[in-house]
Amino acid sequence: LxxxxxxxxxxxxxxxxxxxxxxxxxxxxxxxxxxxxxxxxxxxxxxxxxxxxxxxxxxxxxxxxxxxxxxxAKRPPRSPQKRSLSEIAWFNEMGKSCPEISDFELNFHPDDSLQAKAKSNGQEKIND
Structure with a gap:
């Protein structure tokens, strides 16, 4: 200290x-x-x-x-596709991919895991 x-x-x-x-x-x-x-x-x-x-x-x-x-007055159009992680972030040096983070993890939403869990238990959808 x-x-x-x-x-x-x-x-x-x-x-x-x-x-x-x-x-x-x-x-x-x-x-x-x-x-x-x-x-x-x-x-x-x-x-x-x-x-x-x-x-x-x-x-x-x-x-x-x-x-x-x-x-x-006018909103710009949204990009049709997000850039991949390897295009916007690097690990330790420019151009080196981040091995511990996948694109799946970046696009993950907490509700997704609840829906997957419900499907595995035979439920179609979790109600709010």
């Missing part, structure tokens, strides 16, 4: 982890909004003074980014 606190703690001191937290929270908001049929636009380059005035945000708050949310 002493090594962790004294050596590693000093290395990460000063890292603005709140920016990572904001990014993760914002991306969760974006994903949920898209799931609900809303469109979003993450805005990182904006006039700080104008944004603060327009949204009436007091100076004691730091504005990191803006996130526009609403209904798009």
């Amino acid at each position: 002493d090594i962790l606190a004294n050596r590693i703690g000093k290395q990460i001191q000063g890292v603005a982890y709140y920016l990572l937290d904001i990014g993760m929270a914002g991306e969760h908001l974006v994903l949920q909004a898209e799931e609900l049929g809303l469109s979003t636009c993450w805005i990182g380059w904006f006039n700080l003074k104008k944004a603060r005035k327009f949204f009436a945000i007091p100076r004691k708050y730091k504005i990191i980014s803006l996130l526009a949310l609403g209904y798009a």
Whole structure:
């Protein structure tokens, strides 16, 4: 514990982890909004003074980014097919496939296992 606190703690001191937290929270908001049929636009380059005035945000708050949310006039068409894992992720080095994760596992949904279990027990469908 002493090594962790004294050596590693000093290395990460000063890292603005709140920016990572904001990014993760914002991306969760974006994903949920898209799931609900809303469109979003993450805005990182904006006039700080104008944004603060327009949204009436007091100076004691730091504005990191803006996130526009609403209904798009026209939604872009969805890709007909997802990329395979080997096209978007690698293991230890670029181009090396991830051996421990299959495309099946990435597309797995918890309800799938319930349906499979129900079929093996002679049931057609699990009712909610």
